Amino acid sequence: MIPIRPVFRVLYAGLRYRLDTILSDFVADHWLRWFLPATYLPKPKSSSATRLKQALIHLGPIYVKFGQTLSTRRDLLPDEFADELATLQARVPPFDSKIAVERVEQELGAPLAELFTSFEQEPLASASLAQVHAAILLDGSEVVVKVIRPDAEDAIHRDMRMIKGVAKFLERVSGIARRLHMIEVVTDYEAAILAELDLTQEGQNTTRLRTNFASSELLYAPRVYTHVTTKNILVLERIRGIPVSELDTLNALDVDVKLLAKRGVETFFTQVFDHNFFHADMHPGNIFVDVTNPKKPSYIAVDCALFGTLSTEDQTFIARNIIAFFNRDYGEIARLHVESGWVPDESKIGEFEELIQELLEPFFEKPLSEISFGQFLLNLFTAARQFEMEVRPQLVLLQKTLLQVEGLGRQLDPNLDLWSTAKPFMERWMQTKYGPLKTIQATLDHAPEIMLELPFLPELLATARRTITKLNYKAAYQHQRINELNTNLQRAKRASFARRFVGVLLLGGTVIAWNITRAPPNSFFTSTLLAVIGICGLIFLLSR
Known part of the structure; x- marks a missing residue:
């Protein structure tokens, strides 16, 4: 259960810094927007990102660190918010x-x-x-x-209950929050900050x-x-x-x-x-x-x-992307995204390739010494956001670290050429992992297993076409079932909205009628009828 005091702290910060303007974007298609001040009041002069930063500072160090974590998720946040949150600094006095x-x-x-x-x-x-x-x-x-x-762990658990409560609420009422995986982001942050303890x-x-x-x-x-x-x-x-x-x-x-x-x-x-x-x-x-x-x-x-650590697949993905980038092979970058699962197979690869080219081509207007690997990954994450793709947290961590390393390097030497330093690593690593010697070594390591499987190879080749046909049939059937489930889910959502809308009308009508009939003596029948209608409205409103 969330303690009352943190709830009031968050509500106060939300009202003081007018975070209702941000919330209104999340619930733009939800009936809750009619209860937000942003629906009726003019927007403040300061930007939403600035006011969010100020609210996090007001709420304390745990919220500040959460804002710092959010600033690294440029695959999820608009640049305005990411840039503003990146400037957050926790100022904490020492304890006794x-x-x-x-x-x-x-x-x-x-x-x-x-x-x-x-x-x-x-x-x-x-x-x-x-x-x-x-x-x-x-x-x-x-x-x-x-x-x-001494109070760090209790403070984290207290504040994290509040942050998770907000995330769960937003995911229930907002499609934007669900796309941003708010609960998952908060859960990752909680695991990271508890690990620091x-x-x-x-x-x-x-x-x-x-x-x-x-x-x-x-x-x-x-x-x-x-x-x-x-x-x-x-x-x-x-x-x-x-x-x-x-x-x-x-x-x-x-x-x-x-x-x-x-x-x-x-x-x-x-x-x-x-x-x-x-x-x-x-x-x-x-x-x-x-x-x-x-x-x-x-x-x-x-x-x-x-x-941070990366899987071999993620390491390969980064290395091949960087090599393709310097070869200006945008089609290869697009294909790598499909192979890695970042882009669904049914996505329009041509459109994605055009977006990649639009984002990355300006790099080549600069000398090699000014090209930023961190910005390169950042632009890929921007493409991810536009195509509603999900980026693995470890790659986001890598991108943040790479930007920090580049910032330090260019502070020391403004003419630092990262490519001349990175290229040998890329080529040597790819040769070590996928070169001929590595292939021969892997074959020798698995020779006993290969010999055991060889007798079954003719049968596998003979039945491969039928097996693939069956798999395609099953995939098509599952796709049809998913479409049916989505259709039923949309119907259920429309029905739920209709029930709640009727509930609001009934409750509103009951309140109005009660006020109208309150002056003259009310009959028992009228009072009972209005009570029944009000209860029905409340049931409709709270039903799912």
Whole structure:
């Protein structure tokens, strides 16, 4: 059950920032629109996207993080909303350090003095879910201690019940909300934010990233001290680096920023295509630079709560799309979308190809150094929205991360040519996965199974045509049944609307008649009749 207080908080924010104008778009074809102020009042001067952003800030950190998540779903949201929500920043004051110390001692089962030689009371940083303190372990290791806020989980569950309630309501009354898969988006967000509360998982992610780059000069991940790490406490090696956003400092130290920019792209593609495990929150606050050797700088990654992986099919889809893009083969891009299931088989591929060409051709008016892979994927998602296609969440995560990497790279080197760096990765990965040697190796690996199946090959070839005919017949029959079910569903919806409309008329008529007949003495018959009519109207209105 949703608590009353969060309901009133959301209603107040909705009224204060006139979110009824957004809701009216969702219920434009529903009778609820007649109960919204937007139907009768003029629109506010500020845009709907700006007012939604202001409302989320008013509601607090959990809603702000939800808005940040929504901003990455450009396959679902108009650009105006995505751009506005992308600027959201959660400003959360630190909680009392005494509470942090108590939580550390409670989680680790020992007094602070038995765990650390020193523990700084003033936090280094504070966020919506946790804050970080500097400390020194008994063996002299300098560390940072990340402590989950004591009220974080309760706040998440409370706010998520409210957000899910709104999503369910919108999906019930709005076709737009159903197309946007509001409940699914909210469920994904809930799973992601609850996962951030488990610091043991973040520790495992950090350790895996550290292992993946153990012999590489590209990236360093801090050591995790597992003996003092729990679900609510994470102890990491304290790193010393320059924030990647401090370009003036890097230049003053004579750091080779061009090499650093190139290595950022190499690091990203190595994670995606070689390791298939990529840091999915690479904003400037999570990336530092090791300047021990300014001529060979490397990256240091922190905050490893959010990571992404891709299936082999998704990896292949991205690689082949990028290669087709630079070959300007828009037909191949359209075919890849059909093969991957993004576009239904019955879609007009010619129209989709024309849309792809319209969106991507302007890229080639720029030099290669200005072409953005992230924007390329973003344009594909724009096409997805126009064709009402569904985009896998992991690909959306990849696109967001790629935009972050490109932004960092171009900040360091405005002339960064991503294609010259990415192309070797694409070609090598495709050769490794689908080259002749890989085919021969796969054949040898499955040789025993192939030999066992060979005797059945003639029979399979002889019956293939009949089998395909039967499958086509079954598919046609299922298609017919689906059409019948859709027809019956539309009839049921029309009948439901008619019942509710009649219910509104009966209730409205009862109220009017009651007011008209209230002045003179009412007969028992009249009162009973109006009550019966009103009850019938209420039954019609509430029936499904």
